[in-house]
Amino acid sequence: MKNNRLTAVLPPVLVGITGLALWEGAVTVFEIKEFLLPKPSSIWARLIEEWGVLRHATWETGKIAISGLLIGILLGVLLALITNRFKVLNDGLTPFAIAINATPIVALAPIFNVWFGLTGTFSNQAVVIAVVFFPVFINTAKGLNEVHPNEIELMHSYASGDWTILREVRIPNALPFFANSLRLAAPLSVIAAIVAEYFGGPQDRIGNVITSSAGFAKYDVAWAAIAMASGLGLLLFGSALVTERLSMPWRISGDIKDN
Amino acid sequence: MRENSGTLEEAVSIRAADKVFNPDSDNEVQALLGIDLDIKEGDFISLIGPSGCGKSTLLRLIADLLTPTAGEVEVFGKTANEARLDQDYGMVFQHSGLFDWRDVSANIELPLELKGWSKVDRRKRSREMLELVRLEEFKDHYPRQLSGGMQQRVSIARALSFEPRLLLMDEPFGALDEMTREHMQVELLRIWRETGTTVVFVTHSIPEAAFLSSKVVVLSPRPGRIHSEITVDLGDRTDETREDPEFFKATTEVREALRAVEAG
Numbered sequence: 073m074k075n076n077r078l079t080a081v082l083p084p085v086l087v088g089i090t091g092l093a094l095w096e097g098a099v100t101v102f103e104i105k106e107f108l109l110p111k112p113s114s115i116w117a118r119l120i121e122e123w124g125v126l127r128h129a130t131w132e133t134g135k136i137a138i139s140g141l142l143i144g145i146l147l148g149v150l151l152a153l154i155t156n157r158f159k160v161l162n163d164g165l166t167p168f169a170i171a172i173n174a175t176p177i178v179a180l181a182p183i184f185n186v187w188f189g190l191t192g193t194f195s196n197q198a199v200v201i202a203v204v205f206f207p208v209f210i211n212t213a214k215g216l217n218e219v220h221p222n223e224i225e226l227m228h229s230y231a232s233g234d235w236t237i238l239r240e241v242r243i244p245n246a247l248p249f250f251a252n253s254l255r256l257a258a259p260l261s262v263i264a265a266i267v268a269e270y271f272g273g274p275q276d277r278i279g280n281v282i283t284s285s286a287g288f289a290k291y292d293v294a295w296a297a298i299a300m301a302s303g304l305g306l307l308l309f310g311s312a313l314v315t316e317r318l319s320m321p322w323r324i325s326g327d328i329k330d331n
Numbered sequence: 332m333r334e335n336s337g338t339l340e341e342a343v344s345i346r347a348a349d350k351v352f353n354p355d356s357d358n359e360v361q362a363l364l365g366i367d368l369d370i371k372e373g374d375f376i377s378l379i380g381p382s383g384c385g386k387s388t389l390l391r392l393i394a395d396l397l398t399p400t401a402g403e404v405e406v407f408g409k410t411a412n413e414a415r416l417d418q419d420y421g422m423v424f425q426h427s428g429l430f431d432w433r434d435v436s437a438n439i440e441l442p443l444e445l446k447g448w449s450k451v452d453r454r455k456r457s458r459e460m461l462e463l464v465r466l467e468e469f470k471d472h473y474p475r476q477l478s479g480g481m482q483q484r485v486s487i488a489r490a491l492s493f494e495p496r497l498l499l500m501d502e503p504f505g506a507l508d509e510m511t512r513e514h515m516q517v518e519l520l521r522i523w524r525e526t527g528t529t530v531v532f533v534t535h536s537i538p539e540a541a542f543l544s545s546k547v548v549v550l551s552p553r554p555g556r557i558h559s560e561i562t563v564d565l566g567d568r569t570d571e572t573r574e575d576p577e578f579f580k581a582t583t584e585v586r587e588a589l590r591a592v593e594a595g
Contacts, residue, residue: 222424225396229422230445231415240441244432322432322473 110292119296125281130300133265133278136193137304140200141261147201148208149250156216156242157234166213173206178267185272196268196277203264204257211253215246248323251316258308266301278304341408342497342529343370343393348402350388350555361554362388366402368548368557372496375523375530377540377547379585381593385555386533387501393531394422394499407496418442420497421490425505427482429474429489435461436470439489446493460488463522480511484518491526498523500532504539513570516542520568537589541581542568549585551592559588 092112098104099111106114119126155162181199188195219241227237269279278301285293316323350363362385370376378386391397392404395415406414414420421442429438439460440453448456461467464484474482483503490498504512516539523530534540540547544563551558563581565572572578 220426220428222426222428223430225391225394226422226424226428228396229394229415229418229420230442231418232445236445240445241430244430247432320432322434322475 107289107291110295114292115295115299118292119299122293122296126278126297126300129276129278129281129297130304132274132276133262133269133301134304136197136268136277137200137261137265137308140197140265141204141257141308143197144201144204144257144261145208145254148205148253149212151209152212152216152246153238155213156238162213162217166210169206169210169213173210177202177206178264181268181271184268190272191274193273196265196273199268200261200264203260207253207256207260208250211249212246215249216242218249219245247320251312251320254312254315255309258312259305262301262305262308340372341369342372342374342406343368343531344403344405345369345389345392346403346405348389348392348399348404350385350392350397351400354400363392363399364554364556366392366555366557370529370531372529373527375520375532375543375545377532377534377544378550379534379537379540379547379589380550380555380558381552381589382535383555384550384552384592386550388555389550390499390501390531390533393497394420414497418446418493419495420499421493421495423483423486423490423498423500423503425502427474427479427486429482429485431474433474434470435466435472435474435477435485438474438485439492441489442493456492457488460492463491463525464488464518478511479507480515483507483515487519487522491522491528494526496529498528498530500530502533502535505534505536512536512539513573517568517570519543537585538573538578538582541565541578541585542573547585547588549588549592558592561585561588 095109096111096113099109110118151165155165178199180202181195184195184198184202188198216238223241223245224237227241232240266277266279266282269277270283274280278297281297282294282301285291285297345366345368348363348366349361352358352360352362366389368389378389380386388397392399393406393411395404395406395411404411407419409417409419430441433441436454436457439457440448443453443456457470458467461470464487466481466484466488469477469481469485474485477485486503487498504515507515519530520543522528530543532540532543534543541563542565547561547563549558549561550556561581561584565575565577565581
């Protein structure tokens with residue numbers, strides 16, 4: 073098991089280190105201008121130098137992304153449970169949800185500024201909520217619905233009612249679907265928060281640091297901010313994976329037995 | 332386990348049952364017509380017939396998963412609905428219907444949990460059932476880690492965990508390879524003998540019906556009716572029975588009935 077984990081982690085780590093080394097080497101050898109592509113070492117230096125500003129910006133953006141993510145998940149799961157109880161609602165809403173989910177919701181950010189105010193944080197948070205809500209709702213609703221008919225018949229043979237079926241069959245059946253939507257939604261929440269910051273809200277966030285640094289030709293600072301944003305996205309994606317592992321121990325399947 | 336009492340009490344009694352799907356619409360289907368069937372306690376009955384003959388529908392009428400359009404279905408002298416609410420039967424499907432998120436023990440204990448049994452009693456019973464289906468060492472495995480044949484054995488253990496007097500099986504071995512299937516048939520007969528449970532078994536396999544049953548009920552399609560009932564007596568069956576002339580005779584009889592059905 074330990075060995076397996078090591079062999080799983082080693083290749084991406086090696087590729088990552090090699091990639092950074094090649095990047096550093098290429099910028100030096102081909103004398104690429106710093107404003108086009110700074111060296112990883114200078115990005116790192118800037119990250120240390122501007123740590124105070126970057127840490128604050130990441131923290132503030134992170135709060136919006138995470139709170140928006142949690143609210144979006146909550147709303148998505150709630151609506152999925154409600155539509156599962158009422159078939160008409162499910163049949164009526166799902167096509168629209170799928171259609172809306174296919175549109176670039178972040179494009180609504182400027183509109184949300186008009187609706188919810190340009191300077192407060194809520195319009196940014198609303199973009200995150202909207203981006204998270206749809207995939208969570210669509211996938212969870214699908215998981216609650218797509219139960220094998222035999223499993224429902226089995227529960228009826230135990231004289232079980234709808235609530236018992238929801239608790240014992242539908243909700244556990246929906247968990248893997250929900251987990252898939254989390255993998256999508258967690259990194260999306262960071263993207264949505266940053267794009268929303270490009271258009272408005274308080275001016276001390278990662279999105280603002282990226283735009284203003286680029287505006288003042290401080291490209292290495294912009295890259296350092298992008299690195300922080302990537303870290304935030306990876307952190308949330310990692311949390312989604314850990315949640316998935318912990319909530320579904322049966323998914324870590326062992327070997328298949330022959331009869 | 333309950334003793335095989337040998338009394339000839341009626342387990343299932345069906346009188347003039349009809350089943351129509353989507354009545355009064357363009358896609359109205361007469362699935363079953365005028366079904367009369369008696370199943371004695373301790374019997375092993377197979378329902379066989381070409382696809383569309385309504386054999387699975389008939390099984391679901393007994394299970395009260397479907398309601399007849401006309402006629403009566405009685406299970407142990409009660410209405411099918413009362414029998415379902417009393418959980419007088421256990422059910423096994425082709426799709427094992429085991430829950431991925433419960434390990435083998437927890438799957439077997441599900442019906443007991445729903446009945447409010449204590450954890451200690453549940454554990455004790457699931458151990459006994461695992462012994463019955465010979466899967467003791469797999470109690471902590473998840474269904475995905477088991478082969479198809481093992482999954483069906485767990486499914487049978489679950490269906491029998493609360494000691495129902497009737498076991499309803501809907502093509503339970505239909506998805507298994509031939510060798511596993513024959514092995515499971517012998518296992519099922521052993522369990523049937525040990526528990527004395529009445530079995531109603533839906534299949535489309537002629538040798539399977541002939542090998543397992545004390546009576547094979549042959550259905551004809553569109554609308555589903557009972558064409559004939561063939562009594563089989565092969566005594567104690569083992570794998571050797573499959574090469575027995577008596578077994579050959581039984582399969583021939585079932586096959587000829589099915590040919591007559593197909594010829595209309």
